[in-house]
Amino acid sequence: MLRYVLLLIVMSTSVKAHEMVPTYPKLEPSYMQGLLKTSVTIFNKRPEVEYYEIGVFTKDWESIPFVSTYRVFPVPYLSTVTVELFIRNEDKDNTTYICSKSKLRKSYETRTAVASRICSKVKRRGE
Amino acid sequence: MSKTKTFLVALSITTMATASIGQSNDTPINGTVQSRCVIQTDTPGTYGNPNAYELSTKATAGGDNAVIRVDVTLANSYYVNITAPSAFSTSPTLPDTVTWTGDTTVKTLSDATGMSAYETNKQELGMTDKYDLTVTGSTWFETESVATLGGSRAFPGGNYTAVVTAECIAK
Numbered sequence: 001m002l003r004y005v006l007l008l009i010v011m012s013t014s015v016k017a018h019e020m021v022p023t024y025p026k027l028e029p030s031y032m033q034g035l036l037k038t039s040v041t042i043f044n045k046r047p048e049v050e051y052y053e054i055g056v057f058t059k060d061w062e063s064i065p066f067v068s069t070y071r072v073f074p075v076p077y078l079s080t081v082t083v084e085l086f087i088r089n090e091d092k093d094n095t096t097y098i099c100s101k102s103k104l105r106k107s108y109e110t111r112t113a114v115a116s117r118i119c120s121k122v123k124r125r126g127e
Numbered sequence: 128m129s130k131t132k133t134f135l136v137a138l139s140i141t142t143m144a145t146a147s148i149g150q151s152n153d154t155p156i157n158g159t160v161q162s163r164c165v166i167q168t169d170t171p172g173t174y175g176n177p178n179a180y181e182l183s184t185k186a187t188a189g190g191d192n193a194v195i196r197v198d199v200t201l202a203n204s205y206y207v208n209i210t211a212p213s214a215f216s217t218s219p220t221l222p223d224t225v226t227w228t229g230d231t232t233v234k235t236l237s238d239a240t241g242m243s244a245y246e247t248n249k250q251e252l253g254m255t256d257k258y259d260l261t262v263t264g265s266t267w268f269e270t271e272s273v274a275t276l277g278g279s280r281a282f283p284g285g286n287y288t289a290v291v292t293a294e295c296i297a298k
Contacts, residue, residue, distance in 0.1 A: 017167040023204055023297050046168065097296065104290065106217050112172035112184060112193045112272055113216070115290045118164055121297035 017045040018052075020100050020118040027092060027122060034089050035067070040120060041082045042100050044075040049116075051075070051103040054083055057119075059096040066091075072103060095122050162201030164260075164295035169194040169267065172291065174274075179281035183273040193270045193291045194234060202263045205295050210255040212272050212289030219285035223277035230271050231256040237264035268293070 020042050030037035042052055053072045056064040067086040075081045087095055099119040174182040175189025184190040199205050211229020215221075233249075236242040241262035250257040260266065270291045276282050 016169075017165050019163055019165045021161040021163050023162045023164070023201060099296075104216070106288070111174060111288055112212060112270070113288055113290050114168045114171055114193055114195055115292045116166040116168070116195075117292065117294040118166060119294065119296040 016047065017043075018049070018100075018102055018116040018118060019043040019045070020120060023120055024123050025098060025120050027087060027095065030086055032086065035086045036089060036092055037084055037086050038098070038122070039082050039084045040098055040100065041080055042075050043080045044077055046102060046116070047077045049075075049102045049104065050077075052081075053101045053103055054085070055099045055101070056085065056087060056095055057097040057099065058094045061097070064091050064095055093124075097121055160200065162204060163199075164205045164207075164297075165198040166293050166295055167196040167198070169196050172270070172272070174272075174287060174289075176282070180276045180279045181273065182282060182287060184271050185273070188273075193272070195268045195270070195291070195293045196265055197260065197268065197293070197295060198265045199260045199295075200263055203261050204298055205260045206298060207258045207260060207266075207268070208255050208292070208294040208296065209258075209268050209270055210292040210294075211270050212274075212291060213254050214289065215274070215287050216290050217286055217288040219283045219287075221276065221283065223280050226275045226277065227254070228273045228275075229254050231268050232271075233258070233266060234269040235265075235267040237266070238262055242266060 020040055025038045025040055027036040027038050051072050052075050054068060056066045058064060064087065068083055073081065073083065085098065097119040099117055101117040102115055104113050104115055170191055170193055172184050172193030173191040174184055176182055177188035184192045195209065197207050209231040211231060213227045233246040242264065245258050245266060248259060272289060
């Protein structure tokens with residue numbers, strides 16, 4: 001009986017998670033002159049979240065221009081999406097954080113919602 | 128006839144041997160574990176309305192605090208910022224300004240010894256609490272939020288949502 005109760009608890013406990021790898025992405029030369037590329041992979045285990053926004057920042061959290069297919073893109077529930085980012089050579093030394101943030105829909109309940117943001121760090125020599 | 132029998136026996140032995148070799152093949156399942164931070168929403172939180180001019184996630188007010196679980200698989204590589212709400216993302220038109228209070232605390236730890244200093248070592252800056260995740264494992268953070276409408280005026284009827292932001296930032 002206990003086994004069934006435990007099974008029921010496990011089945012009814014849904015995990016709502018946001019993951020992003022790698023922790024420390026590397027900027028590599030791309031096929032386009034003057035641009036470096038890197039990629040991050042996002043896994044969406046949050047059923048209430050359909051879209052994620054990507055951003056590139058300096059160490060002081062100032063935005064850095066980058067090129068990607070989309071800045072806000074869909075990540076279906078239980079799916080993994082890899083995003084390629086292209087950053088200008090001149091921004092190489094300032095690029096520090098690459099972040100993905102969950103985009104929440106308007107709600108019709110009186111509640112708090114949780115926005116999740118994960119930031120990877122582009123490490124430099126000596127860091 | 129005897130030769131045919133011998134041939135058939137030899138053939139069947141060969142076939143059995145081949146079949147048994149085929150059955151003993153191992154199928155590897157490969158995987159790589161990359162270091163990462165995972166943000167999980169355990170409880171999104173609910174506001175209770177203990178009196179006309181207050182919305183609160185406290186259990187005593189009929190609400191639920193937001194509970195966020197953060198898993199890290201690489202020690203000393205991430206810090207977490209949890210920011211309690213300071214505005215509604217959805218609400219009816221309000222007749223006065225709202226005063227916000229909020230606080231985040233560590234609720235549960237997967238490693239009580241290694242993570243015991245998380246709460247005492249946290250840095251608080253306004254509504255944001257910063258935790259240094261020095262150990263691998265899971266940490267559950269609980270965020271409380273209270274919104275009070277100015278002049279003790281009643282919150283208009285409608286739906287209210289406020290957002291708790293959980294950030295996991297690589298060091």
